[in-house]
Amino acid sequence: MISANLSAIFYLISGVLFILALRGLSSPETSRQGNFYGIIGMVIAITVTFLSVGNFSSGFVYVMIFLCVGGVIGAFIAFKIPMTAMPELVAGFHSLVGLAAVFVAISAFINPEAFNLGYPGEIKLASLIEMSIGAAVGAITFSGSIIAFLKLQGIMSGAPITFKGQHLLNALILISIVILTYFLCTSQNSNLFWILIGISFLIGFLLIIPIGGADMPVVISMLNSYSGWAAAGIGFTLENTALIITGALVGSSGAILSYIMCKGMNRSFFNVILGGFGATDQSSKDKNKEQKPVKSGNADDAAFLMKNASSVIIVPGYGMAVAQAQHALREMVDTLKKNGIKVSYAIHPVAGRMPGHMNVLLAEANVPYDEVFELEEINNDFANADVAFVIGANDVTNPVAKTDPQSPIYGMPVLDVEKCKSVLFVKRSLSPGYAGIDNDLFYKENTLMLFADAKKMTEDITKNL
Amino acid sequence: MEIDPFIFRLSIFILSIFVGYYVVWSVTPSLHTPLMSVTNAISSVIIVGAIIAALASDEGSIFTSSTFFGYLAITLAAVNIFGGFLVTQRMLAMYKKKKRDKK
Numbered sequence: 001m002i003s004a005n006l007s008a009i010f011y012l013i014s015g016v017l018f019i020l021a022l023r024g025l026s027s028p029e030t031s032r033q034g035n036f037y038g039i040i041g042m043v044i045a046i047t048v049t050f051l052s053v054g055n056f057s058s059g060f061v062y063v064m065i066f067l068c069v070g071g072v073i074g075a076f077i078a079f080k081i082p083m084t085a086m087p088e089l090v091a092g093f094h095s096l097v098g099l100a101a102v103f104v105a106i107s108a109f110i111n112p113e114a115f116n117l118g119y120p121g122e123i124k125l126a127s128l129i130e131m132s133i134g135a136a137v138g139a140i141t142f143s144g145s146i147i148a149f150l151k152l153q154g155i156m157s158g159a160p161i162t163f164k165g166q167h168l169l170n171a172l173i174l175i176s177i178v179i180l181t182y183f184l185c186t187s188q189n190s191n192l193f194w195i196l197i198g199i200s201f202l203i204g205f206l207l208i209i210p211i212g213g214a215d216m217p218v219v220i221s222m223l224n225s226y227s228g229w230a231a232a233g234i235g236f237t238l239e240n241t242a243l244i245i246t247g248a249l250v251g252s253s254g255a256i257l258s259y260i261m262c263k264g265m266n267r268s269f270f271n272v273i274l275g276g277f278g279a280t281d282q283s284s285k286d287k288n289k290e291q292k293p294v295k296s297g298n299a300d301d302a303a304f305l306m307k308n309a310s311s312v313i314i315v316p317g318y319g320m321a322v323a324q325a326q327h328a329l330r331e332m333v334d335t336l337k338k339n340g341i342k343v344s345y346a347i348h349p350v351a352g353r354m355p356g357h358m359n360v361l362l363a364e365a366n367v368p369y370d371e372v373f374e375l376e377e378i379n380n381d382f383a384n385a386d387v388a389f390v391i392g393a394n395d396v397t398n399p400v401a402k403t404d405p406q407s408p409i410y411g412m413p414v415l416d417v418e419k420c421k422s423v424l425f426v427k428r429s430l431s432p433g434y435a436g437i438d439n440d441l442f443y444k445e446n447t448l449m450l451f452a453d454a455k456k457m458t459e460d461i462t463k464n465l
Numbered sequence: 466m467e468i469d470p471f472i473f474r475l476s477i478f479i480l481s482i483f484v485g486y487y488v489v490w491s492v493t494p495s496l497h498t499p500l501m502s503v504t505n506a507i508s509s510v511i512i513v514g515a516i517i518a519a520l521a522s523d524e525g526s527i528f529t530s531s532t533f534f535g536y537l538a539i540t541l542a543a544v545n546i547f548g549g550f551l552v553t554q555r556m557l558a559m560y561k562k563k564k565r566d567k568k
Binding site: 019 | 500518540554
């Protein structure tokens with residue numbers, strides 16, 4: 001048994017180590033060390049908890065068993081998961097944090113003596129409020145992440161699900177959560193606690209179903225933030241500094257990522273949350289659906305164009321992830337580089353299904369990170385480049401965002417692909433992107449469409465180079 | 466007059482939000498995916514609550530309803546801790562600098 005003060009100091013140390021873990025991510029060189037700090041912080045927190053409880057009876061054995069079972073499952077997943085499935089993995093992990101928060105809140109509610117919070121039916125008011133917040137936010141995180149996971153995994157359609165009165169219903173449920181918390185605190189009635197958790201699960205589900213597939217970067221970041229707030233809520237209940245610090249860190253981290261993603265789409269956070277984007281009226285789409293001429297080519301043409309270029313900019317998007325084309329792409333780039341062609345990669349903030357998705361895939365394919373550039377860094381270079389090779393991206397290159405105030409994506413920062421001397425567009429068909437709008441780029445004179453699977457096309461081009 | 470310990474915790478919380486704010490803004494955009502997986506792993510420090518709940522059993526009864534939820538939470542959090550840190554490690558190992566020697 002160690003004293004409460006000593007363990008509080010150790011929790012503080014692990015909180016500081018978690019801050020250093022995030023700090024390490026400011027550059028790839030320090031990032032691995034940062035992750036190591038995070039692991040040490042976790043080990044300290046767990047060890048101190050064992051020592052402060054000081055109960056090494058048979059219960060301890062069971063704790064170790066469950067810890068190992070979970071650990072083995074986690075390690076197995078971590079080694080097996082393909083990098084393209086990272087968004088699903090992160091969504092799945094969020095749901096676990098949320099559910100764990102709910103379970104901890106439940107056991108604190110059933111057995112408050114274990115946490116020094118009073119007695120069943122007479123739980124301290126402040127603790128009960130914190131507990132309810134932790135449980136409710138945890139439940140929302142859980143069910144919301146499950147929906148996000150199903151949508152990303154393709155088990156559930158990525159299309160937004162909307163119905164009449166949706167926002168009103170959500171608002172009513174949110175208000176009822178607040179009212180329930182109030183009555184729970186005044187009556188200490190355990191039934192109210194269960195109802196509270198139940199409707200929190202429901203609202204998490206309802207909040208995420210109207211949000212479409214390409215808005216997932218925002219949703220994942222938002223759920224990341226929620227899982228942090230849930231942890232902080234539990235941290236207040238347990239009076240644990242490590243949890244409070246971590247919850248605040250994770251909460252603000254997720255919030256910042258959501259903000260960055262929203263900005264990348266030029267949409268307000270509420271606009272994304274209210275959902276329904278991309279399901280806009282079909283009529284406006286059909287209206288301008290006259291056939292416009294498109295130039296299409298094959299791998300040979302593409303290889304010819306690139307061979308005669310002196311600089312090429314690659315624009316990857318979600319389609320590259322779907323086709324698992326990142327390795328084939330890197331081989332193509334290697335061949336180009338051997339021919340003395342300068343190649344760089346341009347990444348839009350919302351390319352892919354989660355923040356930094358494309359960067360991870362390129363890193364997996366051994367693309368050095370100093371060849372990969374963010375939108376602001378590279379956008380001026382398009383004018384000087386000979387070829388832009390767009391692979392699996394669409395809306396993020398659409399010049400309409402700069403020219404047509406009527407367009408739903410007007411104002412969104414886009415890559416100035418059209419300024420290149422020629423544009424190669426690898427795409428399976430002419431279908432519009434997620435936003436449901438036509439890309440003017442397809443019909444430009446200097447654009448060559450390559451209709452094929454991204455991976456196969458890149459491989460064919462490499463052969464022809 | 467004595468200050469409620471809650472106020473101290475609230476101060477820690479608010480200051481940590483600010484620390485988080487500045488630290489996360491300095492994270493390079495190319496590492497945003499590892500950022501998400503590592504925040505995932507560290508938020509599983511909620512396991513400390515689960516351990517307290519699981520070990521709170523009175524003599525003899527290892528599985529009461531409250532310890533049961535504790536054990537479940539331990540398992541979930543452990544999946545996340547090991548999974549989160551290891552997958553972050555795996556991702557970060559892939560970020561390399563350009564090699565000097567061009568093959």
